[in-house]
Amino acid sequence: MSQQDQLSNLETLSAALEVGELQQLRFMLNKGLKPVEVAHLLEKTPPRERQILWNLLNKDLEGEVLQYLGDEAQAEILSRMEASEVLAITESLETDDMADILQQLPERVMKELLKIMDRENRERVEQVLSFPEDTAGGLMNTDTVTIRPDITAETVLRYLRRHKEIPETTDTLFVVSRKGSYIGVLPLTRLLTTDPDVLVREIMNTDVDAIPADMPDEEVARLFEQLDLISAPVTNEEGQLLGRITIDDVVDVIREDADHSLMSMAGLDEDEDTFAPIMKTTRRRAVWLGINLITAFIASAVIGLFEETIDKVVALAVLMPIVASMGGIAGSQTLTLVIRGQALGHVERSNIGWLFNRELVVGLLNGLLWALVVAAVAVVWFQDMTVGVIIALAIVINLIAGAMAGTMLPMILKSLGIDPALAGSVLLTTITDVIGFFAFLGLATLFFA
Amino acid sequence: MSQQDQLSNLETLSAALEVGELQQLRFMLNKGLKPVEVAHLLEKTPPRERQILWNLLNKDLEGEVLQYLGDEAQAEILSRMEASEVLAITESLETDDMADILQQLPERVMKELLKIMDRENRERVEQVLSFPEDTAGGLMNTDTVTIRPDITAETVLRYLRRHKEIPETTDTLFVVSRKGSYIGVLPLTRLLTTDPDVLVREIMNTDVDAIPADMPDEEVARLFEQLDLISAPVTNEEGQLLGRITIDDVVDVIREDADHSLMSMAGLDEDEDTFAPIMKTTRRRAVWLGINLITAFIASAVIGLFEETIDKVVALAVLMPIVASMGGIAGSQTLTLVIRGQALGHVERSNIGWLFNRELVVGLLNGLLWALVVAAVAVVWFQDMTVGVIIALAIVINLIAGAMAGTMLPMILKSLGIDPALAGSVLLTTITDVIGFFAFLGLATLFFA
Numbered sequence: 001m002s003q004q005d006q007l008s009n010l011e012t013l014s015a016a017l018e019v020g021e022l023q024q025l026r027f028m029l030n031k032g033l034k035p036v037e038v039a040h041l042l043e044k045t046p047p048r049e050r051q052i053l054w055n056l057l058n059k060d061l062e063g064e065v066l067q068y069l070g071d072e073a074q075a076e077i078l079s080r081m082e083a084s085e086v087l088a089i090t091e092s093l094e095t096d097d098m099a100d101i102l103q104q105l106p107e108r109v110m111k112e113l114l115k116i117m118d119r120e121n122r123e124r125v126e127q128v129l130s131f132p133e134d135t136a137g138g139l140m141n142t143d144t145v146t147i148r149p150d151i152t153a154e155t156v157l158r159y160l161r162r163h164k165e166i167p168e169t170t171d172t173l174f175v176v177s178r179k180g181s182y183i184g185v186l187p188l189t190r191l192l193t194t195d196p197d198v199l200v201r202e203i204m205n206t207d208v209d210a211i212p213a214d215m216p217d218e219e220v221a222r223l224f225e226q227l228d229l230i231s232a233p234v235t236n237e238e239g240q241l242l243g244r245i246t247i248d249d250v251v252d253v254i255r256e257d258a259d260h261s262l263m264s265m266a267g268l269d270e271d272e273d274t275f276a277p278i279m280k281t282t283r284r285r286a287v288w289l290g291i292n293l294i295t296a297f298i299a300s301a302v303i304g305l306f307e308e309t310i311d312k313v314v315a316l317a318v319l320m321p322i323v324a325s326m327g328g329i330a331g332s333q334t335l336t337l338v339i340r341g342q343a344l345g346h347v348e349r350s351n352i353g354w355l356f357n358r359e360l361v362v363g364l365l366n367g368l369l370w371a372l373v374v375a376a377v378a379v380v381w382f383q384d385m386t387v388g389v390i391i392a393l394a395i396v397i398n399l400i401a402g403a404m405a406g407t408m409l410p411m412i413l414k415s416l417g418i419d420p421a422l423a424g425s426v427l428l429t430t431i432t433d434v435i436g437f438f439a440f441l442g443l444a445t446l447f448f449a
Numbered sequence: 450m451s452q453q454d455q456l457s458n459l460e461t462l463s464a465a466l467e468v469g470e471l472q473q474l475r476f477m478l479n480k481g482l483k484p485v486e487v488a489h490l491l492e493k494t495p496p497r498e499r500q501i502l503w504n505l506l507n508k509d510l511e512g513e514v515l516q517y518l519g520d521e522a523q524a525e526i527l528s529r530m531e532a533s534e535v536l537a538i539t540e541s542l543e544t545d546d547m548a549d550i551l552q553q554l555p556e557r558v559m560k561e562l563l564k565i566m567d568r569e570n571r572e573r574v575e576q577v578l579s580f581p582e583d584t585a586g587g588l589m590n591t592d593t594v595t596i597r598p599d600i601t602a603e604t605v606l607r608y609l610r611r612h613k614e615i616p617e618t619t620d621t622l623f624v625v626s627r628k629g630s631y632i633g634v635l636p637l638t639r640l641l642t643t644d645p646d647v648l649v650r651e652i653m654n655t656d657v658d659a660i661p662a663d664m665p666d667e668e669v670a671r672l673f674e675q676l677d678l679i680s681a682p683v684t685n686e687e688g689q690l691l692g693r694i695t696i697d698d699v700v701d702v703i704r705e706d707a708d709h710s711l712m713s714m715a716g717l718d719e720d721e722d723t724f725a726p727i728m729k730t731t732r733r734r735a736v737w738l739g740i741n742l743i744t745a746f747i748a749s750a751v752i753g754l755f756e757e758t759i760d761k762v763v764a765l766a767v768l769m770p771i772v773a774s775m776g777g778i779a780g781s782q783t784l785t786l787v788i789r790g791q792a793l794g795h796v797e798r799s800n801i802g803w804l805f806n807r808e809l810v811v812g813l814l815n816g817l818l819w820a821l822v823v824a825a826v827a828v829v830w831f832q833d834m835t836v837g838v839i840i841a842l843a844i845v846i847n848l849i850a851g852a853m854a855g856t857m858l859p860m861i862l863k864s865l866g867i868d869p870a871l872a873g874s875v876l877l878t879t880i881t882d883v884i885g886f887f888a889f890l891g892l893a894t895l896f897f898a
Contacts, residue, residue: 006697010542018483025716034676036675036676037675040675040794040795043795044795044797044800045794045800046800046803068675069560105603112456127828142667157641160639160642161642161643161644162642163642164642165638165642166638166639166641166642168638168677169620169677169679170638171618171620171637171679172519179822186643187617188620188637188638189614189615189616189617189619189637191616192606192609192610192611192615192637192641193609193610193612193614195610195611220782224700225700225701225704226485226486226489226517227483227485228617228697229619230618230620230679230696239828247696247700248677248679250700251673251674251696251699251700251703254676254703254707255702255703255707258703258707258708258711259707259789260709261711261715262707262710262789263785263789265596265785266713266781266782266784266785266786267778267782268785270785272786274786274789274790274793274795274796274804275795275800275804275807277807278807278810278811278814281807282810282811282814282815284819285779285782285811285815285820286815288778288782289775289778289779289815289819290819290822292774292775292778293771293775293786293819293822293823295774296770296771296774296775297771297826299770299771299774300767300768300770300771303766303767303770304767305829307763307764307767310759310763310766311760311763314754314756314759314760316647317752317756317759317763317765317769318749318752318753318756319749320746320766321745321748321749321752321770321882322742322745322746322749324770325741325744325745325748326738326745326753329737329738329741330738331738332668332715333715333716333717333734335715336711336712336714336715336717337715337717337721338577340711340712340723341493341723342707344492344723345489346489346492346493346723346724347493347723348493351493351494351495351724352801354495354724355723358495358724358730360728361727361731362727362730362731362734365727365731366731366734366735369735370735370738370739370742371503373739373742377746381753386859416526419546424740427609430818433770449598
């Protein structure tokens with residue numbers, strides 16, 4: 001179903017909700033749309049309507065739909081369910097998808113749920129849950145198809161044919177030893193083009209390194225991106241095959257990973273539900289505004305130091321935001337570049353020196369260029385040569401400060417274990433505001449004293 | 450090779466470059482690392498060293514390495530090559546990867562290159578090039594394995610075995626009619642588990658819609674994400690199969706798509722080479738600073754209107770940045786949320802109304818909360834009740850303005866065909882600066898007149 005169709009879906013929906021044509025809606029949700037499309041529809045529906053839609057959904061589709069929702073939307077819907085209900089709707093999902101959903105449950109409900117699960121399922125889920133959500137172990141599925149190295153391709157083909165179904169997105173079989181140690185992979189494409197009498201050992205690929213279960217998920221994503229993988233084996237410390245990671249789960253990591261920097265820089269969470277309710281949104285935003293208010297007060301305090309000077313030359317009050325703003329913009333550019341570079345693995349200790357020098361020179365050159373322009377405008381505007389000289393100097397100083405802070409802040413924050421995307425922009429603007437106001441008003445005090 | 454190893458690679462490299470141990474370097478580049486790892490290493494190397502490394506690379510690896518580089522890094526290296534050289538190193542690549550590289554060439558070199566290509570290759574490349582880079586046609590590969598619906602699984606298996614190799618990442622075969630029209634897909638996993646005598650027609654999957662060649666690449670990416678696809682057929686308007694898109698190419702789109710908002714909001718390009726040379730960087734950044742300078746001047750002009758008032762009450766100059774800053778922060782949060790929502794397809798005309806109302810209420814509530822805090826601090830600081838009342842009112846006004854601008858700007862810009870991520874933040878801060886200064890100083894003029 002195309003995007004255009006989905007758009008009109010949403011409009012039909014709003015109309016149907018208004019006139020109460022529930023029968024038609026129920027049909028659309030349960031027959032007309034795929035579960036992933038229902039999830040997409042729920043994601044773009046405000047809370048009240050979302051609840052109505054959810055109630056119209058058949059029980060047997062709820063689990064499927066739930067797995068496609070964002071973390072926050074999942075948690076909201078799950079918060080109204082009993083453990084037995086959650087179990088009923090998630091039982092048929094793949095292990096990793098089920099574990100993902102369970103992780104959104106309150107501690108109490110999750111424990112209860114694990115208690116009422118059958119043993120085999122519980123053990124599988126607990127194995128996945130034993131790894132943090134953001135590691136290879138938390139991403140993996142345990143539905144691997146494994147073969148031994150000393151059988152023929154013909155035997156493999158016969159073995160597969162005995163299965164009624166092999167898991168979707170199986171592109172390779174995993175070759176393991178008698179003890180379950182991972183040895184290599186046999187791509188289906190290779191199996192299909194080979195002579196039936198050849199041994200697995202002779203055609204398997206041992207180049208594909210297994211992923212340790214404790215590898216962070218961003219690193220897994222980078223491996224998949226770099227090596228164009230579709231699936232990869234996951235092993236424990238002893239080299240035993242635990243499961244496999246498939247590209248569809250990695251795509252979610254890549255999307256979230258990339259969204260993370262964007263959202264964090266505005267103090268938002270990458271899992272944020274666009275249509276979260278008012279009070280929840282207000283509370284979360286309030287925290288960010290409060291933090292930023294502290295930095296704004298610090299900047300004000302700096303200005304406060306120079307009240308007398310401003311009282312003498314009121315033009316300073318008119319021009320001072322320009323200095324702070326230019327430093328902030330230049331610094332943000334550097335900051336964003338470095339944060340993105342860190343996320344891609346391009347920026348690290350060994351090459352930050354070159355980057356620092358380049359940013360410094362770029363800051364200096366752009367500082368000189370725009371200082372001249374601003375000075376010229378200021379001189380014409382206020383008919384005062386001194387003001388022009390002061391603002392020019394201040395802009396050069398602040399652009400250099402912005403470049404230095406923009407390069408070093410993410411490196412320092414990262415080494416302290418603080419997320420640069422979250423804390424970087426607040427700290428950066430504090431620095432450029434303080435240095436900008438201090439340089440401009442301080443120089444003015446010297447000149448006009 | 451793990452991330453840690455790569456880090457020490459870069460350090461070894463720097464050391465080797467300094468003492469000139471080229472022999473060792475040459476070995477590492479051509480034998481020790483995979484092409485994708487060499488590309489990653491080049492991406493994180495400053496220009497001069499990057500050139501040295503590139504020259505040490507064997508000719509036969511250049512094409513492989515080139516395809517893994519970002520657009521900008523590719524273009525830089527290609528700019529020093531003749532058409533015949535480019536042809537020599539790209540000839541062995543897949544059609545879509547070759548087309549991607551050719552698109553980085555200057556018009557003149559590309560035309561020359563197409564002239565000296567052999568006919569078959571030229572036709573294939575020209576077919577991919579005939580679609581814009583950012584559409585399904587530009588992403589696709591023409592290396593599909595196609596079968597007819599009226600043959601048995603056994604025949605398919607024999608047919609595949611006659612191939613020495615089928616393309617990597619083939620997870621499904623495409624079923625086409627005698628005239629080449631796309632009918633359905635046959636997943637390899639299905640083929641392997643089925644009875645050999647069954648007809649393709651009976652086991653093929655006709656649920657998978659073909660992707661029209663002119664579908665924008667972000668929409669392709671969304672389809673792959675939603676439907677967990679590994680590959681998908683691409684057809685022309687007549688429904689004829691043109692090629693297939695594989696997940697590894699889509700992953701790049703997802704990464705770039707997500708990076709786009711982050712980088713654009715700082716006036717950067719998502720293809721930006723982190724280690725671009727000084728002059729290139731300076732020139733690009735200068736444009737963004739210039740645009741932002743205009744908005745800073747507009748804000749200054751607003752302050753200028755109230756010079757007399759500031760002259761009377763200098764405390765206003767100290768406090769005014771707080772009003773502008775709080776509005777800017779609140780507005781940026783809304784803006785980022787809406788831009789991300791647009792990119793994910795969650796925000797559209799039919800639900801923007803709800804979002805607008807929520808943001809308005811959130812802005813009002815947070816405005817009231819922080820207005821009280823700021824007013825209290827201002828009253829204590831300046832021992833002036835009136836200043837407290839003025840700043841409280843101005844903050845409420847500006848937070849509401851930020852919420853309104855943050856919601857509506859991206860919608861308006863998008864409908865005008867302007868990229869909201871690029872223009873949104875500049876316009877937003879212009880609005881919150883102007884309204885913030887105007888409200889605060891305007892109210893002050895009324896009160897203190």
